[in-house]
Amino acid sequence: MATYIIRRLLGLIPTLFVITVIGFLMMHAMPGNAFEALVFNPKIKNGAALYHRLLAQNGLDQSLPVQYIHWIGNILQGNFGISYNYQQPVSQLIGTYLPNTLLLAVTAEILILIISIPIGLYQARKVNGPFDVSFSFIAVLLYSIPGFVFALFLLFIFSFSLGWLPSQGTISASGANAGSFLDHLQHLLLPALALALPSLAGYTRLTRGYTLQIIVADFVRTAKAKGLGSKRIMFRHIFRNAIIPLVTQFGFDIGGLFGGAILIEQIFTWPGMGELSLNATLNRDYPLILATTLLFAVMVLIGNLIADILLAASDPRIRLN
Amino acid sequence: MSEPLLKVKNLKTYFTSRHSQVKAVDGVDFVVGKGRVLGIVGESGSGKSMTSLSIMGLVPGPQGKIVEGEILLEDMDLVKLSDKQMENVRGNLVSMIFQEPMTALNPVLTIGEQISEMLIKHRSMRKSEAMAKAIEMLRSVGFARAEQIVKEYPHQLSGGMRQRAMIAMAMSCEPKLLIADEPTTALDVTIQAQVLELMKDLRDRTGTSVVLITHDLGVIAEMADDMIVMYGGQVVESGTADDVFEVTLHPYTKALLASIPVIDEERDRLYAIPGTVPSAANFPVGCRFADRCSLVETRCRETMPELQEVRTGHWVRCHLVTK
Ligand SMILES: Nc1ncnc2c1ncn2[C@@H]1O[C@H](COP(=O)(O)OP(=O)(O)OP(=O)(O)O)[C@@H](O)[C@H]1O
């Protein structure tokens, strides 16, 4: 297993290389750069000279291949450069913002799993019963609504109308329990829910579908013929098999959830990677754009890797080949 | 005949939906003696599998249901047992093995786990005890490296090995009755012979009664003490295998025997019974074989013949065969 993971990790290197090249080219294809505005700023005397000095300072006067090699060389030494906009090391910025996004994404993942799997299993068990039929309807509804619409609904209901939960930020600025665990949790709940809801509906459908496929399998009949109890058959035989495609899908979706967080973060003014990458792009903050793009790519690849590992862990037919 | 273990009386298993009623098993009677092998033959769709699933209480619901009859295991009527009580019968008093060894085992559990979970359930064994017993069972069905096999997954075994593992599993709680539904149909001929040999050997060693379902009269001749021939959800002929083969009475059984290819006989082409089995959703009023029978008479189409004992222990359902 360990060698398998190492082999897979090494396999990611070429993919990452290609992604950095594409990201680099696309970034430079965007019109303008971080310093161009200075030229037209009437308050700055001799803007053009300053502009050229800044370009030279940041190596932007060199050809693209040279810039790229320079950048990648620095990255390999762990140096992501300094953000033009924030005037801080990029690695330090990511260190501040990434944990917030991870917290949001992981909470959403957990919500998805602990809510959708039991619902899907129960639906499959009582297929075409009243609960199954009504929840299938709800699931399709949830699935077809984009996350940011949920975000607005949730905000409207729970923050503005009922006043139960805060509408923005990660903690309260003041108040008795500002910064406490409960305070964190209250701030986390709505954005995580908004991020989770569409996938959650999708996962109940998947759980239900895979379970129904397995229920009719020959080996389930064998398990019944052995006189096993219905709970054991459900979990040890049916669910244990249905979970294989489910965890695989889950891994693939990790990257997507990360991307989906960008929009949700904006709505809840959640200081995460969404805010960072959006600001970077708007300001043509090249070092930050490259670093955040790379990070998103790494997240997708890690998700795929997790999918493969979970698949191998849950299916001996894969693991032993 | 020995003391009876299982008596099936007037068993009817129907599939009822809004539009139709499929009479998969329609009034079946037979007896399995202690330590005997009963063979069940019949064409596809004649109700062999549904008969055996009825005994196991595994008729696919909610459409499928036993609508009438008794299944007496010693003195206990299995039809009347609750779901929970049936759990203690399945795998414990009566076990079953199926046709498809490739798909009948759970792909994500080891062979050892799949055998031992039965022992844990029915014999209240601890895990380690159950695993030791699983190894012993695998050895008894001819696995030399049983210690490794318990740790392996079904996909690591060949078809024949899987079916032997299935048999080891089915026999692990020392059931009184083993039902095998076409256990060798999916296997190579040489492996078939080994698996049949193994079943016979287990029967001799343990005294377990066996119900063996097959399309293949050769397998019946080889294995069975008694046999029943099924057609259209009914028994059309039953008796000891020797009697049925030597003094074949029912025209359907005769036709089945005639359709076995014989190697040393020069025949232009294989004999096949003309026509097809009538649909179980729409049986004729008279004899169900009438349309395909070369000896058919008017009364055959008008009234259904009864299953009659025409010689001692030899029963036939045909108007033309009498004492
Ligand atoms: N789930 C079901 N719903 C409706 N009818 C069914 C169902 N399962 C089986 N039947 C019908 O019951 C009848 C008996 O089927 P059964 O499987 O017992 O036949 P069989 O003798 O085992 O045949 P084979 O040799 O092909 O296995 C058939 O007519 C079949 O169409």
Ligand SMILES: [Mg+2]
């Ligand atoms: Mg069958």
